[in-house]
Amino acid sequence: MKFTDLNPKREIGAHSLHIVLGEFSILIDAGMSPKDVGLACLPDYTRISTDSVDLILITHCHLDHIGSLPCVHRQQASARLLMTAASAEILPVMLQNSHSVMLRQREELNVEEYPLFTRQEVDAVSDDTFIMVFGKTREFIKGNDHLKITFYPAGHVMGAASVLLEHQGRRYFFTGDILFRRQHTLSGAQIPTQEVDVLVTETTRGLAELPATFSYEAEVMRLLEAVSDTLQKGGSCLLPVFALGRLQEMVTVIYEARRRKILPRRFPIYCSGLGLAIVDVFEKIYRNRRQYGIDYQPLSPIAVPGSSRDTDYPLAPRDKSLFRRHFLQDLGVRPLIGKYIKPGHDIKVPSLFIMSSGMLAEHTPAYQIASALLPFDHNLIAFTGYCDADTPGGKLLAMQPGEIFPFEALQFNSPIRAAIQRYDITGHADREDLVAFAMQIKARTIVLSHGEEDSRKWFCDEFAKLLPDVAVVNPEPQATYEI
Ligand SMILES: [Zn+2]
Numbered sequence: 404m405k406f407t408d409l410n411p412k413r414e415i416g417a418h419s420l421h422i423v424l425g426e427f428s429i430l431i432d433a434g435m436s437p438k439d440v441g442l443a444c445l446p447d448y449t450r451i452s453t454d455s456v457d458l459i460l461i462t463h464c465h466l467d468h469i470g471s472l473p474c475v476h477r478q479q480a481s482a483r484l485l486m487t488a489a490s491a492e493i494l495p496v497m498l499q500n501s502h503s504v505m506l507r508q509r510e511e512l513n514v515e516e517y518p519l520f521t522r523q524e525v526d527a528v529s530d531d532t533f534i535m536v537f538g539k540t541r542e543f544i545k546g547n548d549h550l551k552i553t554f555y556p557a558g559h560v561m562g563a564a565s566v567l568l569e570h571q572g573r574r575y576f577f578t579g580d581i582l583f584r585r586q587h588t589l590s591g592a593q594i595p596t597q598e599v600d601v602l603v604t605e606t607t608r609g610l611a612e613l614p615a616t617f618s619y620e621a622e623v624m625r626l627l628e629a630v631s632d633t634l635q636k637g638g639s640c641l642l643p644v645f646a647l648g649r650l651q652e653m654v655t656v657i658y659e660a661r662r663r664k665i666l667p668r669r670f671p672i673y674c675s676g677l678g679l680a681i682v683d684v685f686e687k688i689y690r691n692r693r694q695y696g697i698d699y700q701p702l703s704p705i706a707v708p709g710s711s712r713d714t715d716y717p718l719a720p721r722d723k724s725l726f727r728r729h730f731l732q733d734l735g736v737r738p739l740i741g742k743y744i745k746p747g748h749d750i751k752v753p754s755l756f757i758m759s760s761g762m763l764a765e766h767t768p769a770y771q772i773a774s775a776l777l778p779f780d781h782n783l784i785a786f787t788g789y790c791d792a793d794t795p796g797g798k799l800l801a802m803q804p805g806e807i808f809p810f811e812a813l814q815f816n817s818p819i820r821a822a823i824q825r826y827d828i829t830g831h832a833d834r835e836d837l838v839a840f841a842m843q844i845k846a847r848t849i850v851l852s853h854g855e856e857d858s859r860k861w862f863c864d865e866f867a868k869l870l871p872d873v874a875v876v877n878p879e880p881q882a883t884y885e886i
């Protein structure tokens with residue numbers, strides 16, 4: 404296999420892998436960096452000649468995996484796009500929203516090249532999509548060459564897949580973004596334990612050190628207690644979340660908590676635009692869950708890494724998986740009217756805001772609410788997912804109480820008086836789980852991807868200790884490796 408990580412930086416950012424297996428030229432994901440602007444946020448597609456890619460495989464619909472798909476689809480007009488049915492539903496909503504954001508940024512940030520694609524190009528992506536069903540192997544033929552592809556549920560978010568490629572007797576497994584333990588709204592990854600020759604693993608959480616006693620539910624309870632305390636003392640709470648996945652998970656947690664009287668009954672809850680649009684897609688997927696493969700039951704034993712020990716989910720909905728739209732109606736969730744929120748002006752009625760962006764990116768509802776809540780010590784800003792250190796969210800988490808936080812996009816500086824907390828309720832596998840998984844599927848070569856430099860270093864060190872006979876590749880960006 405010829406392997407090139409097209410992400411120009413060794414970080415999470417614009418995820419896209421170029422794979423050559425015999426006659427086949429394959430792209431896995433076509434992301435966009437959330438923290439760069441303009442052409443700098445794209446993977447380096449100039450390395451691939453026009454119209455040479457046969458297949459583009461999409462693991463899931465976060466923008467760091469699909470944000471540049473219309474751009475590469477334009478260059479690779481003959482490529483077949485493969486994704487799950489759920490991803491095919493979510494993808495146009497995410498990309499049309501990204502198009503709107505770019506139009507706005509063209510004005511606000513003066514980025515001439517925005518938008519990087521048109522609405523019609525998003526429609527063209529949807530028209531060329533070929534649906535993959537979890538666990539069902541498809542064979543592709545080119546000349547005399549054969550390639551088998553199987554998608555497996557990866558947990559993480561609705562529709563997310565890990566990918567197995569089988570070519571000339573060798574097996575190549577790509578985790579994509581993966582979570583082995585279940586969430587309140589989704590089952591965990593279901594990956595067969597069969598051995599693989601090459602494992603390409605995500606490395607998002609290499610720096611996340613968890614105590615041996617850690618449990619997802621205990622962390623959820625810790626968050627709920629903080630939210631309850633804040634509301635009861637007259638403060639407001641902001642949960643900055645990703646619109647796809649985290650928002651629906653957090654709404655479900657709050658819904659269950661209120662039903663069980665863990666949270667006070669009366670306080671307004673607000674959610675933001677894109678997350679609400681995705682709610683409608685999730686409802687459609689729920690209603691057609693058999694067709695969408697959500698009920699996938701693997702026949703072979705599946706990998707269950709050691710630290711996925713959260714079998715007990717007292718708070719989770721009885722209907723084991725999936726978010727429902729009526730949770731929002733039952734909670735009386737309202738859309739946010741932005742013009743009533745002003746930097747430095749506290750929210751009068753104690754409220755809960757579940758808003759994107761998860762990293763508190765500028766010009767987002769979460770950023771705007773944070774500018775109102777931050778100067779007051781009875782408020783809470785609670786992060787629940789991954790936060791890049793270079794984003795406003797990452798910077799806020801690194802600062803101390805009392806320091807001055809600059810809301811540059813609003814030309815407003817605020818002392819950090821609200822409580823800033825982090826809760827480990829992420830959609831990514833713990834690092835120990837990923838190592839245990841690599842051992843269970845007896846990978847002979849491990850390739851690191853989708854992680855920051857320090858995070859990858861932890862994996863390199865750990866694999867060197869535990870798997871001294873396994874070759875570990877931490878690829879340089881844009882360099883091609885024969886693996
Ligand atoms: Zn993701």
Ligand SMILES: [Zn+2]
Binds near residue numbers: 415467
């Ligand atoms: Zn990702």
